[in-house]
Amino acid sequence: MSHLERTGWYWGALTSIEARQILNQTTEGTFLIRDSSNPEYLLTLSVKTSSGPAHLRIEYNEGKFGFDSVVLAKPKLKNFEDVVDLIQHYVLLSKSTQTAHDQSLTPVTKDTVIHLKLTKPLYIATPSxxxxxxxxxxxxxxxxxxxxxxxxxxxxxxxxxxxx
The missing domain is CATH 1.10.750.20 (SOCS box)
Structure with missing residues (x-):
């Protein structure tokens, strides 16, 4: 958590409604991390997608962080020892030559498939x-x-x- 707090794009106890309002003003790929409103999860990634803001829960399991997803998609998603490593991995994937439709970039929730494109963190304040x-x-x-x-x-x- 100390690394996450140093990022400048960890917003803490922001609600999904507040995150949606903030991200509506941004471009596709802009993201932030916030506390999860679901007590089973610590954190949530909120990101502006082509269809509007989306929220992906970040789960902590066996000492690693990863995106919550349906069982069939979980083996395709990587897990990391640090939340910042998790986000950095997907930012680098988004910038690489792979398309947003690559399976490694598509966490699947119970309701929808999200083509994850992370390009720019949204800072809570201007970093030093x-x-x-x-x-x-x-x-x-x-x-x-x-x-x-x-x-x-x-x-x-x-x-x-x-x-x-």
Whole structure:
């Protein structure tokens, strides 16, 4: 959760109605993470799709995070040790040459199939310049310890080792 809170796109106790209102003003692929209103889940991904805002529950099972989905689709969806890793994975898939109709991008809920396209996080507030620089450096290299930087700066970069 500490990584998630550092993202700037974790909105906390936002309702699905509030998330829908906020995302209606954005472009397709814009997303945020919020607390789930369902007590069986910790978090929900809210994303603007081509048909409007959609909400996908994120489940925590056996120490890993993944999207809730019907049983037949679950084996096709990956699970991650960190929520930010989960979201980063699907952002990178959305940016790759694969289409939005790829099975790895389509969680299936009880009611519908969602073609998941994640392109841009919706920040609750403008991120600091330090945080934005950290993201750019982390996109550029995985070898943070080898950079000619002071130890404290390397520690800061490693506190949030993600690309978004």
């Amino acid at each position: 310049l330090q945080h934005l620089c950290r993201i750019i450096i982390n996109k550029s290299t995985k070898a943070i310890q080898e950079l000619p930087l002071p130890t404290r700066l390397k520690e800061y970069l490693l506190e949030y080792p993600f690309h978004l």
